[in-house]
């Protein structure tokens with residue numbers, strides 16, 4: 770479930786001189802404020818939803834939305850809207866989402882780089898996660914490495930989701946069938962996403 774909602778916060782307020790309160794007639798009692806509305810995702814402000822002005826009498830505490838303001842009040846307070854910028858904090862959630870997205874890309878790049886490094890320098894014990902077909906994944910484990918070839922033991926089991934591979938990656942499941950690859954073949958398999966990951 771995603772928690773999304775709307776909130777508002779006062780961005781700017783100032784005393785407006787020369788106005789009297791339409792409600793209690795007190796002189797010089799009006800404050801004007803700019804309110805920024807925003808949508809929040811899990812209570813983190815994410816999308817600014819426009820600004821409005823409000824007024825409040827500091828004497829009787831009555832508040833006035835723009836539509837309730839006298840013409841003089843509106844003329845005095847309305848310019849605050851143009852003078853007030855939407856604060857960056859109202860975009861915080863976007864920065865968080867952007868940050869998470871960048872982290873994901875960074876992790877994925879790192880992962881790809883590690884995989885290629887492991888394929889280029891194969892070591893006994895490396896486990897290759899292999900996509901055999903659509904919805905068919907298995908693993909092979911490196912048992913010996915020569916100058917130009919890599920020999921693997923094959924897992925007797927396969928699973929239909931790559932994240933299930935850790936369940937079958939057990940020593941007792943591997944059988945040494947003598948399957949071997951040239952180093953170039955391994956690189957090609959990685960590039961073709963047939964080898965999806967190298968675990969070391």
Ligand SMILES: [Zn+2]
Pocket residue numbers: 790791792793794795798826827828829830831
């Ligand atoms: Zn008042």
